[in-house]
Amino acid sequence: MQYNFDQLIDRRNTNSGKHDCNMSMFGTEDVLDMWVADMDFPAPTPVVEAIKKRAEHPIYGYSFASDNLYDAIVNRVEKLYGWKIKKEWIVFNAGVVNGLYSAVQAFARTGDELIVQAPVYYPFFSAIRNSGCQIVHNPLKEVNGRYEMDFEGLEKLFEASTTFPIRRPRIKALVLCSPHNPAGRVWTKAELRRLADICLKHDCLIFSDEIHCDLLAAGFEHTPTATLSPEIEQHTITFMSGSKTYNIAGLATSYAIIPNDKLRAQYSTARSGHNSGNLFGYVATEAALTQCDDYLEQLRAYIDGNFKFMSEFIEQRLPSLRMIEREGTYLAWVDLRALGMNPTELQHFIRHKARLALDDGYAFGPGGEGFQRFNLACPRSIVEEALLRLEKAVNEL
Numbered sequence: 073m074q075y076n077f078d079q080l081i082d083r084r085n086t087n088s089g090k091h092d093c094n095m096s097m098f099g100t101e102d103v104l105d106m107w108v109a110d111m112d113f114p115a116p117t118p119v120v121e122a123i124k125k126r127a128e129h130p131i132y133g134y135s136f137a138s139d140n141l142y143d144a145i146v147n148r149v150e151k152l153y154g155w156k157i158k159k160e161w162i163v164f165n166a167g168v169v170n171g172l173y174s175a176v177q178a179f180a181r182t183g184d185e186l187i188v189q190a191p192v193y194y195p196f197f198s199a200i201r202n203s204g205c206q207i208v209h210n211p212l213k214e215v216n217g218r219y220e221m222d223f224e225g226l227e228k229l230f231e232a233s234t235t236f237p238i239r240r241p242r243i244k245a246l247v248l249c250s251p252h253n254p255a256g257r258v259w260t261k262a263e264l265r266r267l268a269d270i271c272l273k274h275d276c277l278i279f280s281d282e283i284h285c286d287l288l289a290a291g292f293e294h295t296p297t298a299t300l301s302p303e304i305e306q307h308t309i310t311f312m313s314g315s316k317t318y319n320i321a322g323l324a325t326s327y328a329i330i331p332n333d334k335l336r337a338q339y340s341t342a343r344s345g346h347n348s349g350n351l352f353g354y355v356a357t358e359a360a361l362t363q364c365d366d367y368l369e370q371l372r373a374y375i376d377g378n379f380k381f382m383s384e385f386i387e388q389r390l391p392s393l394r395m396i397e398r399e400g401t402y403l404a405w406v407d408l409r410a411l412g413m414n415p416t417e418l419q420h421f422i423r424h425k426a427r428l429a430l431d432d433g434y435a436f437g438p439g440g441e442g443f444q445r446f447n448l449a450c451p452r453s454i455v456e457e458a459l460l461r462l463e464k465a466v467n468e469l
């Protein structure tokens with residue numbers, strides 16, 4: 073079926089995390105919301121229908137994922153990536169962040185270290201810190217407006233990570249964002265392989281957050297880290313979900329794929345007592361994964377169009393700003409360092425002069441200062457309005 077992503081849908085007064093918290097989050101109501109990563113598009117029709125059908129049954133008791141949902145996941149990863157997984161490798165979570173917390177708590181003890189590649193999705197930091205562990209930074213390198221991994225830096229971190237006099241290696245895992253939020257990279261097979269080989273050499277697990285795996289710019293392909301070799305598969309916990317792609321984040325349902333029996337048992341023990349998915353999340357995810365290819369195809373084309381629109385606008389009318397090249401996600405990472413503001417000044421400028429609700433770059437860790445993240449999963453007229461506001465504010469400086 074044909075979807076109309078130009079349609080404006082008023083989301084105010086729906087308890088929307090994105091649209092109903094402006095005063096508490098940004099200190100003003102007068103902002104255009106382009107921050108947290110959900111979409112201002114309706115979910116695909118089969119998803120809405122599946123939820124309605126389930127809602128018609130008036131009892132919403134304890135629930136579990138159906139065999140059809142397991143099959144949908146198994147079939148999808150095989151169809152898209154040639155990855156043959158077994159049903160029993162799948163563990164449901166109440167969202168990817170929930171799953172990451174479980175992974176940190178399952179495989180690291182107080183004081184242990186986990187590596188992140190900033191600038192990166194900031195809940196990675198809280199999942200590590202709030203579990204009593206320490207963040208070790210292996211920042212991405214910006215090379216001609218595109219981000220790359222720092223492999224030499226990564227090797228050095230492992231060399232440094234021993235505790236004298238016990239010399240216990242303290243780095244337990246690397247939390248990978250693939251595709252990368254906010255840098256917009258879709259990591260190549262070669263990059264992932266090199267990263268994974270270093271991790272394997274140092275017996276470091278990989279928590280591979282692949283929530284953005286469907287949201288690819290034209291011409292890019294996603295490689296699940298675990299598909300690179302049987303050894304890497306045994307060292308990797310993969311997190312996926314229909315939540316970004318099909319706009320069902322509020323249903324708090326995602327899944328981890330853990331091929332290694334021992335790791336899966338350890339993970340499952342650590343998370344006992346946590347919720348997994350929920351009954352609406354299960355039916356929605358099944359419909360999303362099996363009946364919505366047309367939606368995904370149209371969505372990708374529309375998002376590509378939004379990026380083209382924004383990059384042309386910036387090039388022609390805001391030449392002091394720079395958009396980082398995007399290969400995946402619907403998040404635009406924009407360099408405003410040329411405006412010469414410190415993070416507090418830039419935040420104030422964006423909120424109160426440009427009247428935009430964005431994600432401040434500094435929140436994504438080292439290297440994020442001076443950047444802002446725009447969520448482009450919205451009708452093009454919103455992107456245009458945001459750019460006009462920004463242009464006016466920049467011209468008034």
Ligand SMILES: Cc1ncc(COP(=O)(O)O)c(C=O)c1O
Binds near residue numbers: 193325
């Ligand atoms: C990389 C990444 N991981 C996880 C999430 C959140 O996932 P969930 O809502 O399933 O916890 C997001 C949301 O923006 C994200 O960008």
